[in-house]
Amino acid sequence: xxxxxxxxxxxxxxxxxxxxxxxxxxxxxxxxxxxxxxxxxxxxxxxxxxxxxxxxxxxxxxxxxxxxxxxxxxxxxxxxxxxxxxxxxxxxxxxxxxxxxxxxxxxxxxxxxxxxxxxxxxxxxxxxxxxxxxxxxxxxxxxxxxxxxxxxxxxxxxxxxxxxxxxxxxxxxxxxxxxxxxxxxxxxxxxxxxxxxxxxxxxxxxxxxxxxxxxxxxxxxxxxxxxxxxxxxxxxxxxxxxxxxxxxxxxxxxxxxxxxxxxxxxxxxxxxxxxxxxxxxxxxxxxxxxxxxxxxxxxxxxxxxxxxxxxxxxxxxxx
Amino acid sequence: xxxxxxxxxxxxxxxxxxxxxxxxxxxxxxxxxxxxxxxxxxxxxxxxxxxxxxxxxxxxxxxxxxxxxxxxxxxxxxxxxxxxxxxxxxxxxxxxxxxxxxxxxxxxxxxxxxxxxxxxxxxxxxxxxxxxxxxxxxxxxxxxxxxxxxxxxxxxxxxxxxxxxxxxxxxxxxxxxxxxxxxxxxxxxxxxxxxxxxxxxxxxxxxxxxxxxxxxxxxxxxxxxxxxxxxxxxxxxxxxxxxxxxxxxxxxxxxxxxxx
Numbered sequence: 001x002x003x004x005x006x007x008x009x010x011x012x013x014x015x016x017x018x019x020x021x022x023x024x025x026x027x028x029x030x031x032x033x034x035x036x037x038x039x040x041x042x043x044x045x046x047x048x049x050x051x052x053x054x055x056x057x058x059x060x061x062x063x064x065x066x067x068x069x070x071x072x073x074x075x076x077x078x079x080x081x082x083x084x085x086x087x088x089x090x091x092x093x094x095x096x097x098x099x100x101x102x103x104x105x106x107x108x109x110x111x112x113x114x115x116x117x118x119x120x121x122x123x124x125x126x127x128x129x130x131x132x133x134x135x136x137x138x139x140x141x142x143x144x145x146x147x148x149x150x151x152x153x154x155x156x157x158x159x160x161x162x163x164x165x166x167x168x169x170x171x172x173x174x175x176x177x178x179x180x181x182x183x184x185x186x187x188x189x190x191x192x193x194x195x196x197x198x199x200x201x202x203x204x205x206x207x208x209x210x211x212x213x214x215x216x217x218x219x220x221x222x223x224x225x226x227x228x229x230x231x232x233x234x235x236x237x238x239x240x241x242x243x244x245x246x247x248x249x250x251x252x253x254x255x256x257x258x259x260x261x262x263x264x265x266x267x268x269x270x271x272x273x274x275x276x277x278x279x280x281x282x283x284x285x286x287x288x289x290x291x292x293x294x295x296x297x298x299x300x301x302x303x304x305x306x307x308x309x310x311x312x313x314x315x316x317x318x319x
Numbered sequence: 320x321x322x323x324x325x326x327x328x329x330x331x332x333x334x335x336x337x338x339x340x341x342x343x344x345x346x347x348x349x350x351x352x353x354x355x356x357x358x359x360x361x362x363x364x365x366x367x368x369x370x371x372x373x374x375x376x377x378x379x380x381x382x383x384x385x386x387x388x389x390x391x392x393x394x395x396x397x398x399x400x401x402x403x404x405x406x407x408x409x410x411x412x413x414x415x416x417x418x419x420x421x422x423x424x425x426x427x428x429x430x431x432x433x434x435x436x437x438x439x440x441x442x443x444x445x446x447x448x449x450x451x452x453x454x455x456x457x458x459x460x461x462x463x464x465x466x467x468x469x470x471x472x473x474x475x476x477x478x479x480x481x482x483x484x485x486x487x488x489x490x491x492x493x494x495x496x497x498x499x500x501x502x503x504x505x506x507x508x509x510x511x512x513x514x515x516x517x518x519x520x521x522x523x524x525x526x527x528x529x530x531x532x533x534x535x536x537x538x539x540x541x542x543x544x545x546x547x548x549x550x551x552x553x554x555x556x557x558x559x560x561x562x563x564x565x566x567x568x569x570x571x572x573x574x575x576x577x578x579x
Contacts, residue, residue: 005471006506193570195569199572203579234568
């Protein structure tokens with residue numbers, strides 16, 4: 001008797017989602033980015049197909065975030081202008097796409113108006129020719145207004161817009177349907193809510209083939225294992241045929257890493273932990289590399305050295 | 320869970336009449352209805368209505384003209400099976416062979432040739448087994464024979480054979496133990512299927528017996544079922560049992576989402 005083939009065979013495929021639109025497709029991007037489409041777990045190329053490699057989206061904000069000087073210096077003075085920051089992400093850091101956070105819209109912060117946010121989006125689309133992810137500031141009421149104007153400013157560009165949550169998805173669905181953008185469905189480290197948000201999107205008539213899942217993100221040392229297992233389980237479930245979980249997944253590694261003490265505190269506070277200049281980007285890169293293994297398709301990243309490291313990791317894992 | 324819709328069966332009066340009068344609408348209607356109810360396979364059984372291959376083929380053609388759900392060819396006669404399997408547009412499920420050597424030699428090569436799947440009833444020359452051990456022995460025979468012919472375990476559906484609870488009350492527990500054992504047979508595992516309607520024959524409280532039984536079987540490893548897929552509560556019971564076994568992911572609208 002022949003030995004049975006013990007390779008995992010997954011019966012289904014993760015949705016392939018294309019972000020960005022070229023001139024021929026009604027946008028102005030020089031290239032589009034496609035994520036997903038795989039028929040196996042990450043890097044298991046001997047068990048199935050992985051037509052699209054994971055991509056890195058460069059973290060850009062409309063106002064300079066309240067970040068550590070070492071990180072700001074690594075990015076350069078361009079951090080003060082979203083347009084220049086985005087250009088540097090693409091030309092110098094090698095980002096595949098840009099993830100724009102409209103932090104300045106926050107009513108308890110700079111409280112920038114929706115119209116001015118939309119101007120930033122328009123300027124960014126002119127300045128760089130890669131696909132764009134657009135996020136609000138996190139204040140749901142304000143984001144509904146901000147994202148609506150930004151979506152219109154980016155009409156036809158097939159952006160990825162974040163994010164639709166269980167309690168706040170209707171406006172985003174309406175905006176994205178009207179202006180033909182893709183949606184990020186967000187859940188707070190909760191696979192059940194993640195599935196429920198996708199059901200709600202489906203019920204409101206949004207095509208699940210146009211959705212990327214986001215289980216928020218935990219920095220290394222702050223619950224990475226929870227998020228890791230959720231990404232992994234969601235991916236396995238999608239591959240087994242649960243269409244409500246068969247979406248590509250996004251991790252905001254940059255946004256989370258630069259808030260934890262391991263990436264912020266130097267040796268005077270953490271003796272024996274090594275120089276912060278090295279440790280910070282390493283912390284971000286290690287976190288991103290772990291999420292690649294779990295099933296992340298889009299990594300939002302900030303530090304240029306971390307981006308370079310993870311790019312080379314992706315390259316080597318696909319050799 | 321793999322749901323096999325049982326309704327296109329000449330055992331039902333409307334289907335029998337449809338076959339005899341060649342009224343395709345009845346068959347098409349059931350094909351559409353069961354497909355809408357999310358059947359993964361549609362069982363097509365000609366039973367005693369006819370023994371002509373062309374009649375069985377006609378039934379399959381009617382189903383395939385109404386939907387693209389794969390067919391479960393409910394026949395154990397190789398002559399009819401050979402004709403019917405040829406016209407299936409998608410790899411069908413053959414329902415069924417027993418563990419009798421002669422039967423396996425008739426049915427399984429046809430299954431292998433057409434890249435189909437097959438239900439293996441754990442019966443042998445002595446009929447339906449009464450014990451766990453006998454069920455396992457016959458299940459093992461079916462699996463070994465299938466693999467010899469190049470039918471991978473995931474194309475074999477072992478049926479441990481449910482008995483009417485009213486007349487053989489001890490058997491439900493025995494079947495459940497057998498189901499647990501089947502899950503350990505191979506990796507990847509074979510599927511395990513039961514026809515639910517047989518178990519409640521003669522009983523008064525048919526509905527509740529079926530629902531509880533299927534939930535208990537799922538807890539032991541059942542992953543396919545021949546059923547009235549239009550029975551919404553029964554399907555809800557199955558979805559809930561699977562969710563409770565952590566095989567699917569809970570969401571508040573998990574029942575509604577299945578029906579979309």
